[in-house]
Amino acid sequence: MNARRTFLAGAVLACIVAVGSASPAFAYPDRPIQVIVPYPAGGGTDIVARTLAAEIEKELDTPINVINRGGGGGIVGSNAIARAQPDGYTIGLVASDISLYEPQGLADISYEDLTAIGQTNALASSITVIADSPYQTVGDLLTAIKENPGELKGTGAPQNANWHVGFLGLMMDQGIDPNTVIWVPTQGGTAGHLDVAAGNSTFSTASLAEARALIESGKLRALAVMADEPIGIFPDVPTLKQEGIDYTFGLWHGVVAPAGLPDEERQILLDAVENAVNSESFRNTLTERGFTIVWRPGDEFRDFMKSDYEAAQKIFGDN
Amino acid sequence: MGADLLAGLAIVAEPSVLLTIIASAMFGFVVGALPGLTATMAVALLVPVTFLLHPVAAIASIVSASAMSIFAGDIPGALLRMPGTPASAAYMEEAYALTRKGEAGFVIATSATTAAIGGIFGTAALILASPALADMALQFSSFEFFWLGCLGLSCAVFVSGDDVPKGLIALLIGLLISTVGMDYGTAYPRFTFGSNELMDGVSFIPALIGMFALPEIVRSLSSTKTIDDVPQLGSKESWSKVRVALRKYWTGALRGSSLGTVIGALPGAGADIASWISFAVAKRFSKEPKKWGTGHIEGIVSAGASNNAALASAWIPALVFAIPGDTITAIAIGVLYMQGMNPGPTIFINNADMVYAVFIVFLIANLLLVPFGWAAMRVAGTILRIPQGLIAPTLLVMASIGAFAINNDMFGLLVMLALGVLAFLMNGAGLPLAPTVLGIVLGQIVEKNLIQSLISTQGDVFAFFERPLSAFLGVLTILVWTVPLVRFAYGRFRPKVR
Numbered sequence: 001m002n003a004r005r006t007f008l009a010g011a012v013l014a015c016i017v018a019v020g021s022a023s024p025a026f027a028y029p030d031r032p033i034q035v036i037v038p039y040p041a042g043g044g045t046d047i048v049a050r051t052l053a054a055e056i057e058k059e060l061d062t063p064i065n066v067i068n069r070g071g072g073g074g075i076v077g078s079n080a081i082a083r084a085q086p087d088g089y090t091i092g093l094v095a096s097d098i099s100l101y102e103p104q105g106l107a108d109i110s111y112e113d114l115t116a117i118g119q120t121n122a123l124a125s126s127i128t129v130i131a132d133s134p135y136q137t138v139g140d141l142l143t144a145i146k147e148n149p150g151e152l153k154g155t156g157a158p159q160n161a162n163w164h165v166g167f168l169g170l171m172m173d174q175g176i177d178p179n180t181v182i183w184v185p186t187q188g189g190t191a192g193h194l195d196v197a198a199g200n201s202t203f204s205t206a207s208l209a210e211a212r213a214l215i216e217s218g219k220l221r222a223l224a225v226m227a228d229e230p231i232g233i234f235p236d237v238p239t240l241k242q243e244g245i246d247y248t249f250g251l252w253h254g255v256v257a258p259a260g261l262p263d264e265e266r267q268i269l270l271d272a273v274e275n276a277v278n279s280e281s282f283r284n285t286l287t288e289r290g291f292t293i294v295w296r297p298g299d300e301f302r303d304f305m306k307s308d309y310e311a312a313q314k315i316f317g318d319n
Numbered sequence: 320m321g322a323d324l325l326a327g328l329a330i331v332a333e334p335s336v337l338l339t340i341i342a343s344a345m346f347g348f349v350v351g352a353l354p355g356l357t358a359t360m361a362v363a364l365l366v367p368v369t370f371l372l373h374p375v376a377a378i379a380s381i382v383s384a385s386a387m388s389i390f391a392g393d394i395p396g397a398l399l400r401m402p403g404t405p406a407s408a409a410y411m412e413e414a415y416a417l418t419r420k421g422e423a424g425f426v427i428a429t430s431a432t433t434a435a436i437g438g439i440f441g442t443a444a445l446i447l448a449s450p451a452l453a454d455m456a457l458q459f460s461s462f463e464f465f466w467l468g469c470l471g472l473s474c475a476v477f478v479s480g481d482d483v484p485k486g487l488i489a490l491l492i493g494l495l496i497s498t499v500g501m502d503y504g505t506a507y508p509r510f511t512f513g514s515n516e517l518m519d520g521v522s523f524i525p526a527l528i529g530m531f532a533l534p535e536i537v538r539s540l541s542s543t544k545t546i547d548d549v550p551q552l553g554s555k556e557s558w559s560k561v562r563v564a565l566r567k568y569w570t571g572a573l574r575g576s577s578l579g580t581v582i583g584a585l586p587g588a589g590a591d592i593a594s595w596i597s598f599a600v601a602k603r604f605s606k607e608p609k610k611w612g613t614g615h616i617e618g619i620v621s622a623g624a625s626n627n628a629a630l631a632s633a634w635i636p637a638l639v640f641a642i643p644g645d646t647i648t649a650i651a652i653g654v655l656y657m658q659g660m661n662p663g664p665t666i667f668i669n670n671a672d673m674v675y676a677v678f679i680v681f682l683i684a685n686l687l688l689v690p691f692g693w694a695a696m697r698v699a700g701t702i703l704r705i706p707q708g709l710i711a712p713t714l715l716v717m718a719s720i721g722a723f724a725i726n727n728d729m730f731g732l733l734v735m736l737a738l739g740v741l742a743f744l745m746n747g748a749g750l751p752l753a754p755t756v757l758g759i760v761l762g763q764i765v766e767k768n769l770i771q772s773l774i775s776t777q778g779d780v781f782a783f784f785e786r787p788l789s790a791f792l793g794v795l796t797i798l799v800w801t802v803p804l805v806r807f808a809y810g811r812f813r814p815k816v817r
Contacts, residue, residue, distance in 0.1 A: 040646075041363040047653050054370065066367065071726050072518035073501070079515060104506075107515055153775050159506050184461075184775040185504060187767065190642055194586065198460035199786075200775055213641035213663030219457065289656050 032063040036092040038077025040070040048253045049093040055276030075107045082113040086258040088265035096251045103312040111305035115261040119254035119296035124227035125166035126208045128220045138224045149180035156192030156206035158185045166249035167205045173247045209290025327675025336376045343380040344387045351388025354401040355528040355721025358388040359646045374658035375676045383684040390434040397426040401532045406590040406626040409598040416614030421549045424557035424696045431692020437624030438685030440576035441631030452584045453639035461771040466792035468765035474599035478753040489750045493758020504770045516730040525722035525734040532718040533739030539707040568620045575621035576628040583629025589645030590626040597625035
């Protein structure tokens with residue numbers, strides 16, 4: 001009788017302990033996490049997200065679902081990330097476009113609406129010309145731009161988007177009026193390189209990753225890359241610094257969550273993403289494609305997004 | 320080369336790869352046959368799965384699913400008068416007219432056979448002429464695409480039915496819809512009414528679903544008849560009719576295949592446009608123009624071959640220059656990278672065995688179309704016997720899922736409903752829907768390339784005739800537009816001497 005009572009009490013106690021330990025504050029994550037990608041499947045951002053998701057899944061031991069919410073130049077999906085519950089079960093992978101929406105007056109969303117988890121990579125801008133172009137160095141090209149205002153054509157992005165912003169920055173850095181170059185708008189970097197290869201535009205400022213096959217088949221020639229160091233897939237292409245120009249420009253990707261994510265969840269995600277970014281398979285997949293791995297954790301990433309945003313504000317000051 | 324070919328064969332002969340091909344074909348068949356779910360969506364849904372597969376199996380799944388869904392898209396077009404994919408929209412009316420004559424089996428069998436012919440033709444071009452066609456594609460700049468888009472718009476005349484002015488009105492409605500969204504030159508939002516969702520324009524798939532599926536669903540709910548009151552042809556008769564049709568229109572199949580191959584290889588065109596242009600060309604050069612519109616197989620032979628040929632040749636710029644010809648190859652390039660195969664000239668050297676394996680997969684996937692077509696014929700009879708009251712609600716659910724799934728966004732449903740109402744009104748006014756769809760498809764291409772060209776020449780219109788290829792296409796376009804006018808004027812004002 002007594003033994004039975006003790007057993008019952010023990011069982012009840014065990015239950016309480018079990019229930020108690022099943023719902024502590026840090027059980028996160030105990031269900032699948034969704035990663036919103038504001039661009040369609042198969043694009044650059046999507047590849048980063050899916051490669052990363054496979055690694056985070058191992059780190060957190062919970063399923064990670066990548067969801068593509070394309071449309072509106074990334075605005076729709078970015079809004080969906082910002083408006084989600086800040087519980088750590090909806091995170092997102094944003095690209096540098098996020099810095100451009102407010103300065104251009106396109107949408108009311110910026111880094112301030114998001115919790116920074118960490119930057120994962122960068123994709124440097126480059127300068128490519130057609131194979132038989134007379135320009136052998138960036139210096140040649142810049143001289144030609146100065147000497148023939150209104151005649152040379154640059155391309156690689158829609159007006160005021162990603163690679164065009166890199167071009168605008170370079171022109172401002174060199175003290176050249178960007179309006180002396182005709183900017184041919186193209187949908188995406190590959191289309192820009194293609195316009196150069198087809199013999200229309202003089203140069204493109206999209207990335208080497210997007211130009212790779214055209215360079216390898218001898219249709220295009222790269223004059224420079226706008227990174228700090230030469231990039232892995234084209235070690236012979238000089239940086240602007242090596243050419244005597246102190247200017248870099250690149251697009252970036254990073255993991256974010258809605259604003260107001262509690263610190264515990266943020267730290268768990270930050271650790272998981274850090275390990276994922278440093279994993280062999282993530283590094284190999286992205287480096288092979290022409291991306292540069294850049295890891296900026298939490299607050300450092302936030303500061304970086306802030307400075308990126310302010311740089312965009314400077315370029316599009318009149319809005 | 321021989322060793323690589325054998326190595327490629329060995330890879331494809333792996334049971335896991337063969338199984339992937341068949342499983343993806345079945346998946347593509349289902350997705351393509353459901354109105355509203357497109358070939359692109361089938362491929363996008365496969366992306367997470369490809370992570371788990373061997374590189375060749377990953378590519379095989381994409382090739383196989385996309386080829387099958389482009390063919391399967393013809394089935395609901397023929398049976399229910401709703402195109403399963405945009406590539407089937409051009410010849411849907413002819414296909415449905417044949418079904419009403421009791422020849423559903425004949426239509427489906429013809430679609431499957433010509434899809435296989437076109438696909439194999441395109442694959443042959445991919446294997447034998449990749450470098451040459453890729454170099455040709457590289458010559459296409461915004462000027463050439465502008466003229467090509469204009470030629471495409473001319474096709475409206477051929478898909479308008481008898482009343483050309485009404486067709487033109489419908490085309491203009493489509494062009495108007497295509498202007499919604501951020502303006503190409505300055506990124507200024509037009510007709511977006513402050514909505515972020517409309518910044519990229521009216522999403523094409525929900526629009527297509529709304530225009531074709533909704534009015535049909537409403538119509539079928541308001542009538543209780545099934546199409547079953549028409550006796551359908553048996554399987555044997557259908558196949559023998561296919562043989563007769565192919566013997567009669569083999570030039571059409573060949574013309575469709577080669578047009579599809581060339582258009583598909585151009586980055587930015589694709590299976591949809593190939594299908595419209597082939598249909599229009601077949602009609603223009605038809606020896607029996609009177610029969611069109613009453614259920615005539617000639618256009619289906621040509622356009623059905625053309626869209627599958629385009630699907631294969633879109634891989635040419637994708638493999639040689641990493642330039643996507645359409646959304647499907649854009650996704651495929653991403654998958655290639657993730658699998659460690661870098662598209663570009665080196666892929667033929669570094670991964671020759673895999674490239675040959677992909678070629679073999681293309682052949683198998685296209686040959687599979689015929690048995691799947693046979694199976695579809697079997698099922699078709701059953702579908703036609705299902706009462707409309709049961710089929711319509713199911714289709715409404717499918718249509719809604721399709722409109723939602725394109726961006727995982729409820730806004731797609733709104734677009735579907737709005738365009739559905741528009742289509743209903745247009746039906747009431749006797750306006751054809753096909754030219755509107757053509758306008759939505761081509762409006763952006765024409766505008767984008769016109770603006771891009773004008774900016775790059777600083778408004779110089781003569782520059783549109785400076786590049787040799789552009790000059791050729793420009794003159795061709797102007798001839799296509801003016802010759803009928805001159806003929807008309809000549810016929811009208813010719814002095815009547817007798």
